[in-house]
Amino acid sequence: MSELAQKSCVPCQGGVPPLKGEELHNLQNQLGNDWNLVEEHHLEKEFSFDDFVSALGFTNNVGELAEAEGHHPDIYLAWGKVGVKIWTHKIDGLTESDFILAAKIEEIER
Numbered sequence: 001m002s003e004l005a006q007k008s009c010v011p012c013q014g015g016v017p018p019l020k021g022e023e024l025h026n027l028q029n030q031l032g033n034d035w036n037l038v039e040e041h042h043l044e045k046e047f048s049f050d051d052f053v054s055a056l057g058f059t060n061n062v063g064e065l066a067e068a069e070g071h072h073p074d075i076y077l078a079w080g081k082v083g084v085k086i087w088t089h090k091i092d093g094l095t096e097s098d099f100i101l102a103a104k105i106e107e108i109e110r
Helices: 021-031 052-069 096-106
Strands: 036-038 042-048 074-078 081-086
Touching (some): 021 036, 052 074, 052 081, 081 096
Antiparallel strands (some): 036 042, 074 081
16 A cells, blocks of 8 residues: 555645646655646546446445545546546645545555
8 A cells, every 4th residue: 555545535625726837746756656647637547447337336435435535537438438627626726635535535445
């Protein structure tokens, strides 16, 4: 289990600036696993599966994790793939919690 995945998401109260620059890149390096950092605004990744049922099962597991953490990504489900996009809507940018959620998603069995 990664160090990020051992942490819990913290609800954002707003009024804090989104992470930028080196701070973001350090967290991305800790996360690894082909997550894309897009314009210092959000994280995204596409997961591949052999069929629709497997992709749906993964989607449901991500949904359960999101509810447990109180942090909800955008999820795109299609045959054989699931796209996940994460950012903190309240500040329209990234916080450490976004990277924590991504790390936890990485640990869901596929």
